[in-house]
Amino acid sequence: MTDPVNPLSGVTTTDLLIEHRREIADLTQRIKNRRLQVCGLYGTPIALVLTLLMWAGSKIFIWLNSDTPSAINNIFGGVAFILGAATVAQMMAEFSDATPWKDSETPVRELRLELSLAEERHVLEARRRTPPPMDRQASYKERIPGEIARLRKESRHYRRVHLTMQWMLFISSAAISAVTAWYDPPQPAKGALIGLGFTVTVVTAASGYFKPRERAFNLQQTADNIEQHTTALELGIAPYSATDEMQNLELFATTVEGMRAEQRMREQQLDQPQQGQQQVI
Incomplete structure (x- = not known):
């Protein structure tokens, strides 16, 4: 058109x-x-x-x-x-x-x-100059691949942050035991022990507060769900098997916006303290 x-x-x-x-x-x-x-x-x-x-x-x-x-x-x-x-x-x-x-x-x-x-x-x-609804919905459909790519990029970012934190915890925890066992008394390595203990504490607190693993999982799940509905729309299979293309586009836009709203709600829940999350849930 x-x-x-x-x-x-x-x-x-x-x-x-x-x-x-x-x-x-x-x-x-x-x-x-x-x-x-x-x-x-x-x-x-x-x-x-x-x-x-x-x-x-x-x-x-x-x-x-x-x-x-x-x-x-x-x-x-x-x-x-x-x-x-x-x-x-x-x-x-x-x-x-x-x-x-x-x-x-x-x-x-x-x-x-x-x-x-x-x-x-x-x-x-x-x-x-607002175009008709079908044109806007078709344009919205064309922007969905970019939204999927953004969600997956953010998911990979939080996954890398989570893996980095976990490796820091593994290495620091193992190094504390190794340094303590190597030096007896541990006076020459007191600075190393203090630094390693500080690293473990900070990484543990940051991991529990920012929850990168949960954020990565939610983003990846939303991206996969949106991609599934996009593929179903392109193939004309359920729930987008109606003969009216405008009806399929309207249903697709409504479903994807619902998924995005749900993703934003999950992000807000992760940003809240633990007590606030339980109240929201």
Whole structure:
């Protein structure tokens, strides 16, 4: 099915919506860049002043009656030179006519206002040119493979985190016993024992709090279920064996959204304390 066309300009609805999304993405990136520019513009001179004060303070309070070591002077002098050069470069980039910065002398609030207006234009344009339900459901179906890939990527990430934590526990626990048995008394290895015991405690607490194994299992299960329904829709088998394609797409979108909502609910339950999980369950 072809996209509706604007009779005045001949531009399709898809092209217009894509252009709005590009404008929103561009403004979002410009806001991030401008925030970094402002932080550097004001933060670098402050860091320079603090460095000079620390340099002077170390001379006054530590080496008042003697010469400051050359290493200390070299460190403070090098840091001050770098910060001074960065300050001058940023000032030139901000206030010079031939500035390399795209949004120099532009407040962040003005860019955020432009972003809000662009998002409002996108919403109004999308509402005015909303395609029929069957087209939206077909488009939703085409986005499902990306959602499955995202779920599996996150599942692999949490699985790797879980395996890393388990191996750290195995190695640290075994090393504690080995070091304790090797040194008697364990005075030469007291630092190693403290570090290994600290590692075991931290990893155990982090594993119990963040629950990477459960998160990986839930994500993988949701991805497999969505893929199963996607395959059933493509093959036209139950529960998507109706002769009306629009009915199949509607059922598919409803089922997948239910699975995604259930996945989000499971993630919220994992983020809650144990007592809160029992109340929710």
